[in-house]
Amino acid sequence: MRQLVILGTASQVPTRTRNHNGYLLRWDGEGFLFDPGEGTQRQMIHAGVSANQITRICLTHVHGDHCFGLPGVLSRMALDGVAHPVHLHYPASGEDTVRSLVSVSSPGIDLRLHPHGAGGTVAEGLDVRPLQHRIETYGYRLAEPDGRTLLAERLAAAGVSGPDVGRLQREGTLAGVRLEDVSVPRPGQGFAFVMDTAPCAGAEELADGVDLLVAESTFSNDDAGLARQYRHLTAGRRGSWRQVRASAPLS
Numbered sequence: 001m002r003q004l005v006i007l008g009t010a011s012q013v014p015t016r017t018r019n020h021n022g023y024l025l026r027w028d029g030e031g032f033l034f035d036p037g038e039g040t041q042r043q044m045i046h047a048g049v050s051a052n053q054i055t056r057i058c059l060t061h062v063h064g065d066h067c068f069g070l071p072g073v074l075s076r077m078a079l080d081g082v083a084h085p086v087h088l089h090y091p092a093s094g095e096d097t098v099r100s101l102v103s104v105s106s107p108g109i110d111l112r113l114h115p116h117g118a119g120g121t122v123a124e125g126l127d128v129r130p131l132q133h134r135i136e137t138y139g140y141r142l143a144e145p146d147g148r149t150l151l152a153e154r155l156a157a158a159g160v161s162g163p164d165v166g167r168l169q170r171e172g173t174l175a176g177v178r179l180e181d182v183s184v185p186r187p188g189q190g191f192a193f194v195m196d197t198a199p200c201a202g203a204e205e206l207a208d209g210v211d212l213l214v215a216e217s218t219f220s221n222d223d224a225g226l227a228r229q230y231r232h233l234t235a236g237r238r239g240s241w242r243q244v245r246a247s248a249p250l251s
């Protein structure tokens with residue numbers, strides 16, 4: 001299952017109805033928690049997200065509204081006895097802040113720290129690109145490898161059925177039948193997460209062609225001057241990324 005659960009979208013100051021940042025992406029067997037701000041643990045309860053579902057935590061940067069929820073979430077994971085490894089990705093210059101937040105968390109989970117200091121691949125299928133904010137900040141992009149969709153009528157015409165279908169997928173050919181003859185290309189799905197940034201090449205690279213983009217818009221178009229001053233996007237700027245395929249739902 002692939003599903004995005006929005007836990008909060010407020011930035012520096014929460015409101016009565018909006019919590020600080022927090023986004024849980026269910027992606028097949030993994031659970032990516034992005035930018036857990038204060039109160040994320042309680043938002044997870046409201047949204048029906050258990051601590052056990054989180055396998056990877058990704059911080060764009062260490063401003064408080066993007067990471068002060070970390071000790072609560074990590075402590076809850078320890079309390080619930082999460083046994084699987086939990087990977088934590090963050091900008092290298094945030095090391096002191098991240099270690100401080102981790103140090104006040106309850107111990108007991110297998111937490112693995114992965115700082116990154118440049119754009120590139122940080123885990124299988126997971127890339128980062130530098131953004132332009134007031135401190136070191138990175139956006140994330142998750143990409144599924146391209147695959148192929150099998151066509152039932154072509155499989156039937158080729159006489160391939162039952163367990164032979166799986167064998168053909170694994171081996172590429174089976175008794176003279178080629179996988180490409182009974183299937184069509186299926187582009188892998190993509191997800192991008194862009195927070196706190198001035199317009200920049202990194203943000204556009206992350207957003208290019210993805211099926212689902214989460215991007216901040218801290219300021220309205222009327223406050224474009226403040227957006228420039230504090231290095232944020234405006235709602236209008238975010239909406240201008242026409243290349244994003246907004247119509248393709250995550251499956």
Ligand SMILES: [Zn+2]
Nearest residue numbers: 061063133196
């Ligand atoms: Zn920030």
